[in-house]
Amino acid sequence: MYREFSQIGRDLFIQGLNSSHSGNMSIRLGDRIVITRRGSMLGNLKETDLIETGLSKNDSRITLASTEIGVHRSIFKNTSALAIVHAHPVYATALSLLEDEIIPIDSEGQYMLHRIPVIGFEHTVGSEEVARILPEYLKEYKIVMVRGHGSFAVGQLIEEAYQWTSSLENICKIIYLTRTLNGEIKDRKSDQYNKW
Amino acid sequence: MYGWTGKILRANLTNQKVSIEYPEPDGYHKFLGGRGLGCNLLWREVTPETDPLSPGNKLIFMTGPLTGTKVPTSGRFTVTAKSPLTGTVFDSNSGGIWGARLKKAGYDGLIVEGKAEKPVYIVINETGAVVKDAGELWGCNVPDTTKAVLAAEGTGYSVACIGPAGENLARISCIMNDNTRALGRGGLGAVMGSKLLKAVAVKGSKNIKAAEEEKLKFVLYETNKWLKANPITSQGLPEFGTPVLVNLFNECGVFPSYNFQESQFSEAEEISGEVMAEKITVRKKGCYGCPVKCTRVTRTARDEGEGPEYESIWALGPQCGVSDLEAIAEANYLCNRLGLDTISVGSTIGCAMEMAANGLIDWDLKFGDTGKLRPLIEDIAYRRGVGAELADGSRSFAAKYGGEQYAMQVKGLELPAYDPRGLQGMGLGFATSNRGGCHLRAYMVGPEILGVPKMVDRFSIHGKAGLTIFYQNLNAAMDALIICRFIGLAVAEEYFARLLTAVTGEEFQPQDLHVIGERIWNLERLYNIREGFSGQEDTLPGRLLKEPVKSGPSKGHVVQLDPMLTDYYRFRGWDSRGIPTAEKLSELGLEVM
Numbered sequence: 001m002y003r004e005f006s007q008i009g010r011d012l013f014i015q016g017l018n019s020s021h022s023g024n025m026s027i028r029l030g031d032r033i034v035i036t037r038r039g040s041m042l043g044n045l046k047e048t049d050l051i052e053t054g055l056s057k058n059d060s061r062i063t064l065a066s067t068e069i070g071v072h073r074s075i076f077k078n079t080s081a082l083a084i085v086h087a088h089p090v091y092a093t094a095l096s097l098l099e100d101e102i103i104p105i106d107s108e109g110q111y112m113l114h115r116i117p118v119i120g121f122e123h124t125v126g127s128e129e130v131a132r133i134l135p136e137y138l139k140e141y142k143i144v145m146v147r148g149h150g151s152f153a154v155g156q157l158i159e160e161a162y163q164w165t166s167s168l169e170n171i172c173k174i175i176y177l178t179r180t181l182n183g184e185i186k187d188r189k190s191d192q193y194n195k196w
Numbered sequence: 197m198y199g200w201t202g203k204i205l206r207a208n209l210t211n212q213k214v215s216i217e218y219p220e221p222d223g224y225h226k227f228l229g230g231r232g233l234g235c236n237l238l239w240r241e242v243t244p245e246t247d248p249l250s251p252g253n254k255l256i257f258m259t260g261p262l263t264g265t266k267v268p269t270s271g272r273f274t275v276t277a278k279s280p281l282t283g284t285v286f287d288s289n290s291g292g293i294w295g296a297r298l299k300k301a302g303y304d305g306l307i308v309e310g311k312a313e314k315p316v317y318i319v320i321n322e323t324g325a326v327v328k329d330a331g332e333l334w335g336c337n338v339p340d341t342t343k344a345v346l347a348a349e350g351t352g353y354s355v356a357c358i359g360p361a362g363e364n365l366a367r368i369s370c371i372m373n374d375n376t377r378a379l380g381r382g383g384l385g386a387v388m389g390s391k392l393l394k395a396v397a398v399k400g401s402k403n404i405k406a407a408e409e410e411k412l413k414f415v416l417y418e419t420n421k422w423l424k425a426n427p428i429t430s431q432g433l434p435e436f437g438t439p440v441l442v443n444l445f446n447e448c449g450v451f452p453s454y455n456f457q458e459s460q461f462s463e464a465e466e467i468s469g470e471v472m473a474e475k476i477t478v479r480k481k482g483c484y485g486c487p488v489k490c491t492r493v494t495r496t497a498r499d500e501g502e503g504p505e506y507e508s509i510w511a512l513g514p515q516c517g518v519s520d521l522e523a524i525a526e527a528n529y530l531c532n533r534l535g536l537d538t539i540s541v542g543s544t545i546g547c548a549m550e551m552a553a554n555g556l557i558d559w560d561l562k563f564g565d566t567g568k569l570r571p572l573i574e575d576i577a578y579r580r581g582v583g584a585e586l587a588d589g590s591r592s593f594a595a596k597y598g599g600e601q602y603a604m605q606v607k608g609l610e611l612p613a614y615d616p617r618g619l620q621g622m623g624l625g626f627a628t629s630n631r632g633g634c635h636l637r638a639y640m641v642g643p644e645i646l647g648v649p650k651m652v653d654r655f656s657i658h659g660k661a662g663l664t665i666f667y668q669n670l671n672a673a674m675d676a677l678i679i680c681r682f683i684g685l686a687v688a689e690e691y692f693a694r695l696l697t698a699v700t701g702e703e704f705q706p707q708d709l710h711v712i713g714e715r716i717w718n719l720e721r722l723y724n725i726r727e728g729f730s731g732q733e734d735t736l737p738g739r740l741l742k743e744p745v746k747s748g749p750s751k752g753h754v755v756q757l758d759p760m761l762t763d764y765y766r767f768r769g770w771d772s773r774g775i776p777t778a779e780k781l782s783e784l785g786l787e788v789m
Contacts, residue, residue: 037647037651039649039651040647048651058431058432058436059443059470060440060441060442060443060447060470062432062440063440063441063646064427064647067425069427069431070431123421123424123425126425126427126430127425128424
């Protein structure tokens with residue numbers, strides 16, 4: 001388990017999807033969850049950075065758990081997810097400040113994710129409001145952007161949630177690049193995903 | 197002036213006169229309030245080598261610039277005196293609402309001096325203060341005293357008082373306020389008892405305005421965001437109280453037991469925050485303006501009260517080999533009623549238990565003697581039988597029977613619930629604490645276990661001296677503001693500076709708080725040096741320096757104090773004997789001292 005967390009944590013960091021101390025990951029093990037430690041460096045995780053605590057019930061280890069544990073718990077309790085990756089991808093976060101949804105314009109993005117909702121909250125870090133609303137979106141979507149904050153992706157495995165995170169950032173980079181190129185996009189298939 | 201009322205009460209119990217003083221603003225700016233102003237006053241007003249239990253000692257109740265404002269946990273106040281337990285300068289602070297009411301009555305503090313001819317209590321409200329006869333209160337426990345004072349003075353008062361332990365000059369007695377909050381450590385209850393002062397009742401409802409209300413509102417909004425987001429302040433402490441730390445620290449191998457012979461307790465789970473929440477917690481409760489609400493109202497089969505807190509669970513539990521949660525809670529209730537410091541009581545009893553096991557005393561007492569706790573606590577408070585010997589703390593008791601090595605104390609103050617062999621920085625913090633074996637001066641479990649602000653290697657000594665100094669200074673400033681240590685687990689010092697700026701209307705940067713904290717730390721050091729202390733006392737019980745932990749995660753470790761201490765003195769700008777240099781004092785504006 002540690003190996004999986006540390007490898008994916010490192011990849012998230014190297015790919016620029018997280019800054020030095022941002023982001024968190026978790027997996028569900030029945031009534032327990034394992035989540036990264038508050039303030040840990042995903043790019044350099046140690047075994048003691050993996051904190052096991054209850055899915056619903058707190059115990060003493062709550063004092064070490066990620067600030068986003070409330071959101072992770074809520075997602076696990078309200079969706080079929082077994083793994084969550086929360087990241088701060090730069091291009092996706094920038095785009096989330098401008099858009100209410102992110103529609104991929106590249107074919108892989110369209111194939112994989114179709115549409116990524118962007119939801120805004122007054123408080124975005126460790127927020128009860130995020131914990132309440134986000135799972136509703138994650139029942140339908142693999143990944144959701146919290147405006148100006150970052151992405152929450154779900155999967156059966158951490159690698160899967162990582163894949164959606166990585167794909168999202170690629171999608172957003174392509175959108176950014178095409179906008180800066182100022183040309184006309186020839187393929188407008190993306191319009192069909194508006195109502196996905 | 198915002199942040200301070202600019203008025204301090206002085207009650208001379210010898211002649212029963214109460215006066216109001218208007219201190220120079222410079223003192224406020226240099227020391228802020230609370231622990232800082234208290235130390236400054238003690239330095240100036242209590243002559244060297246004063247017997248702590250003589251009329252010459254003073255008892256200084258002090259609020260801070262944030263007290264009584266909308267800042268979370270700002271109901272706190274400090275009491276400073278020369279300690280009868282340690283002989284050092286000593287401040288203890290407490291929550292509840294007493295501090296906020298003193299400020300709202302229009303006073304920053306109260307200096308009590310002299311000694312009354314017969315028991316008295318002081319009543320403070322917005323019209324002034326008077327000294328009243330407390331003859332009928334003498335002998336009463338804390339709840340009865342509180343109840344009687346409130347009945348006599350009417351609603352809206354808050355009471356700080358001593359119980360029988362303070363009256364009987366137990367050097368491990370405390371001052372209680374609002375019935376169950378404690379100015380726990382250092383025997384300040386005995387100082388109050390020595391003056392025949394039974395209680396201080398305060399009533400006040402003045403609105404404490406901030407200089408910049410809009411700015412304060414926004415900084416509070418940001419502060420509360422962090423308090424809500426951080427799992428320690430939004431979940432761990434609110435749900436379990438401080439006992440949330442029991443299992444965590446036990447798993448880390450820093451939860452001492454059997455008088456620090458072990459660094460774990462095999463039955464920790466039975467006395468953990470989780471089990472406490474399930475079995476005896478009735479509801480949670482908070483101090484003035486506190487969103488965390490870490491206090492537990494609890495009930496056992498035979499009794500009810502508040503607590504026990506983490507430290508009390510440890511002291512009255514594993515330190516004495518006791519694992520019966522209800523018995524620990526009841527012992528804690530009893531300490532609260534009699535006005536005793538739970539940490540020092542439990543630690544001193546644990547010391548006696550080990551001495552009995554090793555044949556130094558011929559008492560029928562052994563680790564795990566759950567049934568002996570309550571009778572011993574009563575004996576301590578009333579100085580009856582063996583209790584009379586334990587009432588002066590473990591150092592004095594152990595020395596009497598030639599068992600100094602069994603007293604787990606620093607400068608006379610019993611160590612709290614952390615085995616520093618698994619927390620090197622905490623070890624340095626204990627050794628260098630100006631009030632003796634105290635965890636709150638540096639609170640190095642922040643970076644060493646809780647990862648606040650970042651996780652450091654708890655077994656390493658590298659960088660610990662610098663980090664310890666940083667937190668000692670910052671925490672001294674927090675104790676002068678005064679706000680609860682737990683806020684610091686979620687909110688950085690930048691916020692404290694902004695809060696102080698908004699309340700006072702004067703510009704404070706985070707670095708200013710560090711300088712003020714450093715000034716307080718150095719003045720405390722000077723006070724102790726004036727009382728005859730030196731670097732010799734900056735040490736730990738031999739067990740922690742020489743006996744490696746036998747098992748568990750801290751196995752094989754001792755505290756590597758010497759190299760850390762050398763760095764510490766150097767980094768502090770002190771000489772190799774631990775004495776502040778003239779240059780350092782000048783830098784801090786303490787040269788006149």
